[in-house]
Amino acid sequence: MADTVLGDPEKALLSKPWLPLGCSYCFTGSKAVIFVTGLCDDGCYYCPVSKDRLGSDVFFVNEEKLNMDEIEIEIERTNAEGASLTGGDPLIVPERTIEIIERLKSSFGSSFHIHLYTSGRYATREVLWNLYSSGLDEIRFHPTRNIFLNRIDWAVKIRGWSVGVEIPISANLESWAKKVIRYADEAGVNFVNLDEMEVSPSNIHELKARGLKPSMRKPVVESAFETGMKIVAWARKQALRVNVHFCPATYKDSIQTKNRFRRTSSADAKPYEELTVEGTLRYGVLRNCMDPVIKYDNEYVDGEHRVPPIRELVRNIARDHGCEGFIEEAYPTRNREPVIESTRIYP
Numbered sequence: 001m002a003d004t005v006l007g008d009p010e011k012a013l014l015s016k017p018w019l020p021l022g023c024s025y026c027f028t029g030s031k032a033v034i035f036v037t038g039l040c041d042d043g044c045y046y047c048p049v050s051k052d053r054l055g056s057d058v059f060f061v062n063e064e065k066l067n068m069d070e071i072e073i074e075i076e077r078t079n080a081e082g083a084s085l086t087g088g089d090p091l092i093v094p095e096r097t098i099e100i101i102e103r104l105k106s107s108f109g110s111s112f113h114i115h116l117y118t119s120g121r122y123a124t125r126e127v128l129w130n131l132y133s134s135g136l137d138e139i140r141f142h143p144t145r146n147i148f149l150n151r152i153d154w155a156v157k158i159r160g161w162s163v164g165v166e167i168p169i170s171a172n173l174e175s176w177a178k179k180v181i182r183y184a185d186e187a188g189v190n191f192v193n194l195d196e197m198e199v200s201p202s203n204i205h206e207l208k209a210r211g212l213k214p215s216m217r218k219p220v221v222e223s224a225f226e227t228g229m230k231i232v233a234w235a236r237k238q239a240l241r242v243n244v245h246f247c248p249a250t251y252k253d254s255i256q257t258k259n260r261f262r263r264t265s266s267a268d269a270k271p272y273e274e275l276t277v278e279g280t281l282r283y284g285v286l287r288n289c290m291d292p293v294i295k296y297d298n299e300y301v302d303g304e305h306r307v308p309p310i311r312e313l314v315r316n317i318a319r320d321h322g323c324e325g326f327i328e329e330a331y332p333t334r335n336r337e338p339v340i341e342s343t344r345i346y347p
């Protein structure tokens with residue numbers, strides 16, 4: 001782990017015993033997000049998965065649409081210490097999911113922490129056993145129907161892995177969430193995570209149709225935060241054995257994702273790229289040059305015509321070689337796309 005990536009509060013959080021291990025890794029940005037498939041048969045009205053992914057058998061690692069054979073390369077590029085397997089429902093393609101777990105454990109060792117999300121619909125006893133045997137460390141159920149709750153009991157009976165429940169929360173789901181927490185507690189589940197319900201272009205109409213309003217300040221359902229906090233306070237008074245956590249959406253956006261970008265940028269930055277505090281990368285770029293070959297500091301500039309993001313430098317090279325010069329900021333994806341900001345420097 002690159003020590004410079006984590007601040008002190010983040011390091012301190014890693015030592016909190018109440019936080020599920022999978023969450024601790026996510027907090028520090030050291031988990032790769034593997035979107036195993038967009039296939040899912042649950043049709044939840046609050047599903048935030050984008051329409052170009054949900055329902056299609058697509059495969060992504062973080063923001064990259066990849067082939068299965070490219071997983072290890074992307075894990076190394078992003079300096080990840082673990083992975084979360086999500087979708088869709090990864091258990092709709094159990095052979096693929098198990099192959100991913102086995103490959104990651106074989107390539108990166110048994111300490112490479114892997115957790116998986118599923119509704120439980122396809123979690124037969126055999127599939128659960130195969131997941132455990134392949135090395136899965138943590139399984140999180142999002143029970144979309146009461147008839148799937150018994151899958152949680154089956155998972156708990158397999159000793160040696162962590163079993164959790166993770167559900168979205170909004171005001172209309174308060175009593176259901178309490179029932180799920182009670183069930184999880186009696187089943188012997190390790191933790192329950194309540195996620196502040198997100199609003200996305202793919203679920204906004206369904207949410208509004210149920211009277212759920214988007215917050216004015218951020219892309220979440222209004223009062224979901226207060227409901228989550230209320231349930232956690234209720235859970236504390238119930239003398240439960242299960243740990244109940246509330247996960248605000250801002251935590252995911254402003255901490256988890258930013259830390260993952262910072263970690264990737266630290267590991268993958270080219271010599272001419274500068275890291276920003278947001279975890280993005282800045283660089284100078286020369287386009288439409290009159291000269292086919294460009295030199296800077298007696299070095300030939302590579303085929304992408306990128307140089308350090310120094311205004312004067314970009315201006316001078318652009319002027320001397322008949323180029324357009326820009327300073328750009330981009331996400332640390334393989335292709336540095338999408339570009340977040342592009343500032344014209346010359347002419």
Ligand code: SF4
Pocket residue numbers: 040041042043044046047048049087088089119142144
């Ligand atoms: S189970 Fe998950 S992926 Fe499937 S529809 Fe529900 S929220 Fe979306």
